[in-house]
Amino acid sequence: MFRRLVVRFNNFMVRKRRVRVPPADLLVLLPHCLQCSLCQQKVSHDLANCKRCGKCDIAELLKLRDELKVPFRIAGGGREALNLTRNPSVKAVVAVACHKELVEGIFGSFPKPVLAVSNETPNGPCHDTRVDVEKVRVAVLELVA
Numbered sequence: 150m151f152r153r154l155v156v157r158f159n160n161f162m163v164r165k166r167r168v169r170v171p172p173a174d175l176l177v178l179l180p181h182c183l184q185c186s187l188c189q190q191k192v193s194h195d196l197a198n199c200k201r202c203g204k205c206d207i208a209e210l211l212k213l214r215d216e217l218k219v220p221f222r223i224a225g226g227g228r229e230a231l232n233l234t235r236n237p238s239v240k241a242v243v244a245v246a247c248h249k250e251l252v253e254g255i256f257g258s259f260p261k262p263v264l265a266v267s268n269e270t271p272n273g274p275c276h277d278t279r280v281d282v283e284k285v286r287v288a289v290l291e292l293v294a
Contacts, residue, residue, distance in 0.1 A: 152248035174240035
C-alpha cells in the first residue's frame with residue numbers, strides 16, 4: 150500500500166513539473182520478466198532478438214518504440230536499471246516494473262524525473278508479467294518534447 154502511494158505521488162509530481170525532453174534523451178526501462186519465460190529468444194541484452202511472436206508484451210512495446218523513436222532497454226534487475234538511468238544522456242525515464250522496484254528506482258534515480266508504470270503479475274512476481282502498453286504510450290508522450 151505504501152509503495153503504491155509513493156509511485157502515485159511521484160507520478161503526480163513529475164506531471165506537475167511538466168518535464169519535456171527530446172525523444173533521444175528519454176529512456177523507457179523495462180523489466181526482463183515481461184518476456185515469456187518459454188521464449189527461446191533472449192531479449193535481455195538486445196531487444197532486436199525479439200521475433201515479435203506476440204506471446205508477451207515485448208512485441209507491442211517494440212512497435213511503440215519504433216513509432217515514437219524513443220530508446221527502450223531491458224534491465225535484468227534494480228542495479229542494472231539504476232546504472233542505465235545514471236547515463237548522462239538520459240534526462241527522463243519511463244519505468245515499467247513492480248511497485249517495489251519502481252520505488253527503489255524513483256529514489257535511486259533522483260533528481261531525474263521518472264514516470265512509473267506498474268506491471269501486472271498474473272503469474273506471481275517476476276514471472277511472465279504484463280504491462281498495459283497504452284499506459285506506457287501515455288507516459289512517453291507526457292515526457293517527449
